[in-house]
Amino acid sequence: MCCSNNITEKDLQPGIRDKSYLERIKGMQFFDPHIHMVSRTTDDYEAMVDAGIVAVIEPAFWVGQPRTGIDTFRDYYSSLIGWERFRASQFGIKHYCTIGLNSREANNEPLAEQVMELLPLFVYKEGVVGVGEIGFDDQTPAEEKYYRLQLELAKEAGLPVQIHTPHRDKKRGTTRSMDIAVEHGLDPGMVIVDHNNEETMKEVLDRGFWAGFTIYPFTKMGNERMADIVKQVGTERIMINSAADWGISDPLAVPKTAALMKDMGIREEDIRKVTYQNAMDAFAQSGQIDEADFTGVKNIDQNLKFGKNTVLRGGQQPRTDKSSIIIR
Amino acid sequence: MLTYQAEVLRTLISDVIQQNLNAGLWQWMNEKIAPVGDIRQFNIAFVSVPRKTGKNILRVTDEQNAAIREAGAGLDITSWTVDRLSRIWLVSSLHHKDEEKYFQTIENLFLSAEVNELVALYSALSVLHYPERWTKRCAEGIRSSIGAALNAVACNNPYPAAYLDEPAWNQMVLKAIFTDNPLDEIIGIDERANADLAKTLSDYAHERWAAGRFLNPLVWRCVGKFINTGIFPDIEKLAASGHAYNREAAALACRDSAYAPAQELLNKNPNMKSAIASGQLSWKALAEKMKNYVLQ
Structure with a gap:
């Protein structure tokens, strides 16, 4: 989400749309392990597949305003495993999700109790690759209570955990999240600590957790800083995501960062680790990701593509020419 | 049912x-x-x-x-x-x-x-x-x-x-x-065809034609039995189409119809009629062809 930045006249000018970076990452495949597609348009899906994104993970999150009843929670979780999965498939993108009660809404305890009863019905579903995103926001006792309960749920279901680290008092919140996970007997190798920065990453990596980095303008990481980190500390257990949502964010953050890393002289195999393979390895521990799924999706595309446009095209979305003023 | x-x-x-x-x-x-x-x-x-x-x-x-x-x-x-x-x-x-x-x-x-x-x-x-x-x-x-x-x-x-x-x-x-x-693949597609559906499909065809969009010829499978004075002009238009699949659909719809002008229309086309009689032309055969059909 965005912030109260000091905006200048320059910041309000329209940018130049230079897509030449796509040439430099042609043929590479990307996996964005944190993106909230529910807040994005189908145009984004089209741009993502053009940039080489083959799979995404959509963590359950705060949708921008508080939910007032259990049914809206259920409908939201259902949309992650139903409608969004279908929408992504229309573009040949494999859509996974993590299911959980986010930290902000953990503070509505009567509702949180009902959500906890609902969660077991969802975490065992196909394509649910973890419990997430959970953790701390305000770091209240209620947040801690439901964080702990969900760690137990993840353990019972044998699923990885995707941890959201707080914006405020971040460093202490991150340490506390890891302490509690260890206290509950979770293997750090099953826990992805997200939204890291230069200040938090050392402890996360030293303790054996996976470190997610979110490339998100103004509030989280910039991708030049990200490339520097990879140059300095390497690629082990590091993964990059966009966390794109309803704020000013970028669903192409992962492929763009890959292009920038290439420009900065990072080897392609290292780029692949942090933009694809590490996220795959971490979340595949759920048993719910089969890499063949991606090639599978691609093959299906090919089979269905009899031509640009076919009758009975099997659910694929036809392309439109966005630069044309004629709409047919 | x-x-x-x-x-x-x-x-x-x-x-x-x-x-x-x-x-x-x-x-x-x-x-x-x-x-x-x-x-x-x-x-x-x-x-x-x-x-x-x-x-x-x-x-x-x-x-x-x-x-x-x-x-x-x-x-x-x-x-x-x-x-x-x-x-x-x-x-x-x-x-x-x-x-x-x-x-x-x-x-x-x-x-x-x-x-x-x-x-x-x-x-x-x-x-x-x-x-x-x-x-x-x-x-x-x-x-x-x-x-x-x-x-x-x-x-x-x-x-x-x-x-x-x-x-x-x-x-x-x-x-x-x-x-x-x-x-x-719809079970009961022929058995449950009805006059109301036929009328709706005729209206739908007019919309597609007005927009210059392609209409799947298989829709006429649900219309044949209910051809009447209102629908017959659609079938005539289809029979005169430049597209072979449309003409085949028109012939099959006429075969399904008891409406005299529709039977006359089919009689005017002995080739189609014999293809239908021999089983070479059927709704199933047309459906198979449509599965591999690419819009031009």
Whole structure:
């Protein structure tokens, strides 16, 4: 989400749309392990597949305003495993999700109790690759209570955990999240600590957790800083995501960062680790990701593509020419 | 209405699923549907089926396939996966003495279903108990914008033809046309054709033509029997089309019609008439051709 930045006249000018970076990452495949597609348009899906994104993970999150009843929670979780999965498939993108009660809404305890009863019905579903995103926001006792309960749920279901680290008092919140996970007997190798920065990453990596980095303008990481980190500390257990949502964010953050890393002289195999393979390895521990799924999706595309446009095209979305003023 | 034999289907499905699972899994499934079982365990079992069974295509013998087609008014399960039929077996075998409890349990599965679960649940409509209670749920599936879910309701499913009233049936056929689902896979497509649907399809054809868009010639399959003075000009237009598939559809529609001018129109085209007589031209053959047809 965005912030109260000091905006200048320059910041309000329209940018130049230079897509030449796509040439430099042609043929590479990307996996964005944190993106909230529910807040994005189908145009984004089209741009993502053009940039080489083959799979995404959509963590359950705060949708921008508080939910007032259990049914809206259920409908939201259902949309992650139903409608969004279908929408992504229309573009040949494999859509996974993590299911959980986010930290902000953990503070509505009567509702949180009902959500906890609902969660077991969802975490065992196909394509649910973890419990997430959970953790701390305000770091209240209620947040801690439901964080702990969900760690137990993840353990019972044998699923990885995707941890959201707080914006405020971040460093202490991150340490506390890891302490509690260890206290509950979770293997750090099953826990992805997200939204890291230069200040938090050392402890996360030293303790054996996976470190997610979110490339998100103004509030989280910039991708030049990200490339520097990879140059300095390497690629082990590091993964990059966009966390794109309803704020000013970028669903192409992962492929763009890959292009920038290439420009900065990072080897392609290292780029692949942090933009694809590490996220795959971490979340595949759920048993719910089969890499063949991606090639599978691609093959299906090919089979269905009899031509640009076919009758009975099997659910694929036809392309439109966005630069044309004629709409047919 | 087109009917099927639910009880026979349930028995056949039980046989198929038992032979596709190992003994341990078969026992696990049976424990989950026990009358004393707890619903939470049943729910988790339904959800976690693919983790247990895998997702291979079912092994079905030719005899079983023939028996299922017979009892299921043409139902064909040979391309289904083990997890899909396992879920169908679970919901059709769940203890059902208490009608309300049974109905609510299955309804709740629909409410939180992901895509593959929806597909299994809609494919299970014909073998659920209390069949007349699922018509609203079936109509809800027809409203679905999730391609696979709609396909599971409309195609290769004997339930809609047997239980939907005419408005709901017509809505389903129209939705299938709008979403490019294969009409020849709709069970009961010919038996449940009706005058109201024919009129709607004629209106639809006019809209497509006005917009300069392609119209799938297979839609005329639902119109032939109801050609009258109002619809006949459409058939004449189709018969004069520059596109061979349109002309073939016009000939087939005329063959289905008892309306004298339509029969005369077909008589004017002896080649088509003999192709129809020899079986070379049929709605099925045209459907096969359309499956590989690329819009120019």
